[in-house]
Amino acid sequence: MALNYAKRMNNIRASEIRELLKLTQRPEVISFAGGLPAPELFPVEEFKRVAEEVLDEKGTAALQYGPTEGYLPLREKIVERMKKVKVDLESDNILITNGSQQGLDFSARIFINPGDVIICESPSYLGAINAFKAYEPRFVEVETDDEGMIMEDLEKALKENENVKFIYVIPDFQNPSGKTWSLERRKGLVELANKYNVAIIEDNPYGELRFEGEILPAVKHFDTEGRVIFLGTFSKIFCPGLRLGWVAADKEVLNKYVLVKQGADLQSSTISQMEVAKFLEVYDIEEHIEKLKKVYKKRKDLMIKTMEEEFPEGIKFTNPEGGLFTWVVLPKHINARKLAEKALEKNVAFVPGGSFFPNGGNENTFRMNYSNMDEERIVEGIKRLASVLKEALQ
């Protein structure tokens, strides 16, 4: 028996990360593959208290249906918190979603007809690429340097392609490259979007996890025409298991997201929204974020230092100022997928970089996560990886 599926299903494949993660769940594997926060830093006791208070104070409402847009006090808290990235909005500009992943899916659903163009960074986030593919777009990748997309290349892409619907960017500590856009390029991005009348999807899960220096204004801060759609999430600064994120956009644009949310799943969990709102009310999340940053910075510094010491010559990697990932570039002739198999034999895992390029190629790259392993495992894992690399480079 073979049912007739829709054409779009031909484009949808299992995420390589998800499949790889299944292999790496054996406890003996040192995994730099996922993008998981450190679970030992989750505020479990604090969460227990807020869960109890929510059920005591509004138990029946917490378990009942709520508005599609989301729980108003949580949307108000998000408005407050977005001032951190210099974005000034009202609660009417916020829709609560199931993580920012849902915001990615909705963005493609709202903008993309089959054959339309999405411009993205090269490389870009694998989970976004996979979500977008269901809507049958064409991807145009734009090269980045240490300050973000190269503006001349972006303008060329905008000029040479018809039906560009949006530019997708992760301006802070990008997944997978760890790179951050400069202020100047953020401004330039908005100017080009204005000139060519396209939307910008700004995906910002890591912006608040900055280890040094000042948090930069979001791209949305420079938005004068309501064309920047900001996707935020509690997954990296709080807990991913709750699946709570948000879309922040111009009211007219947000209304499209609300309509899509209605059809997609009516609303996000009422009780989870109340719990996060309560947490933000009774605890200092900034203090919690400071704790995360301290641990992640230490792990990142240790990973970079060990890589510098142990990796053979000819291998480049980024030294991110925040976020969860560093990005490794090998000599052209080395295939990171084959390398990953060899590393897994030594119980070390990472994600080969090829899947982060929607149009393929770049098989000599891989992504490393440093938030989820303790210091001992980081050192041991990098050493094992170095020996695999040395063998491959011989």
Place this chain on the structure above:
Amino acid sequence: MALNYAKRMNNIRASEIRELLKLTQRPEVISFAGGLPAPELFPVEEFKRVAEEVLDEKGTAALQYGPTEGYLPLREKIVERMKKVKVDLESDNILITNGSQQGLDFSARIFINPGDVIICESPSYLGAINAFKAYEPRFVEVETDDEGMIMEDLEKALKENENVKFIYVIPDFQNPSGKTWSLERRKGLVELANKYNVAIIEDNPYGELRFEGEILPAVKHFDTEGRVIFLGTFSKIFCPGLRLGWVAADKEVLNKYVLVKQGADLQSSTISQMEVAKFLEVYDIEEHIEKLKKVYKKRKDLMIKTMEEEFPEGIKFTNPEGGLFTWVVLPKHINARKLAEKALEKNVAFVPGGSFFPNGGNENTFRMNYSNMDEERIVEGIKRLASVLKEALQ
């Protein structure tokens, strides 16, 4: 500034129910409009206990990412519970979703190319119609009598239309009509789906809320070829605020749903899944369902009795054996949308029936919910409604 949206956005409108519900939130309104369970029956204290235990026993895992398919112990519990409707599956056949609404959205995404045909009951569930519309299908409605779709009409629809992808049915206490399919028709439905090689989407949120008689085997029970996709939910037998439902399907088919779930939002809430699994472990949900049924039956009986006593001649309504809704048919010349405005002036609300017909018409119908109002308000609301009806029929 006007951004260029995808063509599909022209089909997506705000759900009439959601918009109406906003108007009916004033406490003085007696609302028969929503499909809300009775919040006073939510097991708040029990839920507090399971929430506490989950956080005590596996706090960090509960707040971390989990598998896309869902939390295994919950999927196993669902396999057990599905024996109630005579469906025998394994946990590999179950994907956890955000309510069954997400299963509806995914079904259209997986099967529908623009222009493909969905066959549905006439009337059908408004939320499903809206979810499906985003994928630009053509709807073919099939008439129902007291035993389900009329088989001759269904076969005619299958024969006369190309690219029929699935038949969408709510076989138990249908939303909005309150009608239930007979055993014979369930069998016949599967036979026709086999003959014409189409899928069946069986949406079953109310099946367990049967006030009298035996629970009927699901349509899925008669599935010999893996073409019935069953959508279940905890919203009506437990709590809707958690947003937890499931898809039960043949493994090959389910795999498509899992791929779509990855792109859509990665996974449903880890902690909510653990809480429901824990509830099913430490409490007797059957006992809880018995409590719900008792209250809902009483409310339904009272609503029907009061309608019989108070409504003027010439108005028909169903007397459902379970579920949450009764369906009212007025004389042809009465427009229920206009009636709804008049009723709202008297602080009574219902949902006009026209939106339950994807191809329009049937404006002389409306849907009434009896689960969410207490007995006093039911009597008072029906009396007020009767006076509006009498005026309209004069």
